[in-house]
Amino acid sequence: MINRETLIAACLFGSTLIAGAAAAQTLRIGLAEDPDVLDPTLSRTFVSGVVRTALCDKLFDIGLELEIVPQLATEWAWTDDKKGLVINLRPGVKFHDGEPFDAAAVKYSIERHLKTPGSTRKSDISAISGIEIIDDHTAKLVLSAPFAPLLAQLAGPAGTIISPKAAQAAGENFGSHPVCAGPFKFVERVAQDRIVVERFADYWDKDKIKLDRIVYLPVPDSTVRLANLQSGGLDFTQVAATDIDTVRHDPHLRLAAVNGIGYSGITINVVNGERSKSPLGRDARVRQALELSIDREALNQVVFNGENQPGNQWVSPTNPYYVKELPIPAREIAKAKALLAAAAVPNPVITMTATNNPVVLQTAQVIQAMAKESGFDIRIQATEFASALQLAAKGDFEAFMLGWTGRIDPDGNIYNLVTCNSPFNDGHYCNTEVDRELNAARAVDARVERLAHYRIVAQHILQDLPIIYLYHAKWLYAASAKLSGFTPYPDGLIRPQGLRLE
């Protein structure tokens, strides 16, 4: 009994002091992992983007319908040949170090994204061949070829503008103390523990900022994250679909959700090395049979409590670029069996690789059970994430449960994943007609024209099925009832504008 008494006494002592130390306008956000480096040119992870949203404004941002809205830009215009983008910049904007935001800073930042060795932004904006400073508040981006997704890329990390003076002074260490023009400035970072930012008094849109500080706390375990939210250790966090019921039934918590822009699917090795010689890799009819075996709505109900959006294309059915003429096919076991018979493999044996995450594995098991009815014998191979990446890159898989976090422009969800020889095309699918149409969609600006090209792409992809798209995850957030003013965006980033703690 000694231990219990000691413990309770210690608890009582501790709790008194915790209550007294709570600060009023400090928002504590729980992150699913510790972000990588906070340098917008070098960072990779989504969580790093979440923190950067408070620190760094971009040239453009997105609206709730994925439309492009100006942020550090005010207006923009394409040149007639679509190979130049003239951007008018917001006047009176300052970086956290007091330096003015101007066209020179835009030139510096974009060139840094393009030229820094190891830049992860370079591939986003490689169409830019030069930046001209027209005057202090006007810059022109010159492109080597028309590139419609450029605005969307500039509404992502590649559009982040940093203080040239601070970046030059810090050199490679800029990420350990980023200086940008966002609503909050960097205070400190303790690796794996916390990142603290505080309100920037000279922010150009300061009326929308009500919080004094934001503390980002990486808490990898989703159960512990939720427990922290319930006990008041966090005010806001992303939650798993399986935790939604708990959040809904807790009067002190609020739930927010929005359709995401990514997808989850099964990537199939069609020609990448030895392992592409599986029944799935060899014959599109087997892939079609697998697709027809899957009831996507049932999958969504069983694994995700019906919270996600079933889908069969690289963008979700509610996206303006979804090809409505090719809706989600219904489950048809008889047709699937007929296709397998026609392909002369009535009982194909397939190894499906999946990362050893409980949700991914459960999805794989549901598919395994569904496909069994058509005659498939799916063997699930669970693999740890970093190893999985190497297997994918080497082509050491037959079918792979893979997700894509999603990009604002539809091009970002398809181009690099299916065009011949592109870096993330793990199954080495190659169809020159698909490539031609995807390139054509990049060169035109109007939605109707682009959709016409995507329609042809979808016809090929849904026939050849190098990827069987399954669903589009929602972003799910839980917040303390004391927090108001949160608007979830499809890119999943947490914008601090309007957030207020009561």
Added chain:
Amino acid sequence: MATFLLHRLALALPTLFFVSVLVFGLQQLLPGDAALALAGEERDPAVVAFLRHKYHLDEPLPVRYVLWLKGVLAGDLGESIRIKRPVRDLILEKLPVTAELAVLAILIALSIGLPMGILAAVKNDSAVDYAATMTALWGRSIPNFWLGILLILLFSVEWGLLPASGFVSPAESLSRNLATLIMPAFVLGNALAAVLMRHTRSAMLEVLSADYVRTARAKGLSEAQVVLHHALRNALVPVITLGALEFGELLSGAVLTEQVFTIPGFGKLIVDAVFNRDYAVVQGVVLCTALAFILLNLVADFAYALVNPRLRG
């Protein structure tokens, strides 16, 4: 004594060398590499190639080992590829956190395990003994992460008494520091107390049946004097060995416990580093841990001499 110390320290060097070679080699058996893990879903080949070159991942294994060793001898443990900070700084930042947690855990373990072990031995085969043995069995069999989550649900979510996770440095606020550490320290100490209790009990049982204890009793000493003064000192030798080893294990980072309670110590550092293939961090932490083990063994040797004068040679 000085010769003994120097001899032991000299023996430590080949051990450290062997450990570093082993860990360096074993890490390379893991599929995937830091560049790929860092690149994530956007595996731009140019970026991956750049990172491989920058962190010498494209060099043969022996070359990489020599490069690393050269750095270590010059006091440079390398840089974390993921967050681009020197490994030395990360270790210096995490070591005090883990050390504090380990000290608290061992204090909890000792304050539960020792009295329970003594009591169980003195009241051998009684209800007290059975109760103590059962408690020890419970403490050892309950998984740390599960007990951790239960404690969080009870003390943080249900009663709102303690913060569910996180860490506050003692410099910032000692009371909040203790409030964040008490649950993880209890989880660790609870498991350790069980082992200490079992060892104390069996060591005490052996000593209590020894001739000199019978002599002490025959001299008319009180039972408390016999047990605490005469028997316990001798019984403590194996307990100290065990305590030192367990403390070393705690210092190497309580992986699951730190993960559940989000304590930014060695355990979390090494787990994240393994998953991200952040080789320099893994290597640095293991080296540091091996060093801690060696030092703790030395401390244990000195402690034997303190409690048992016959070993002072």
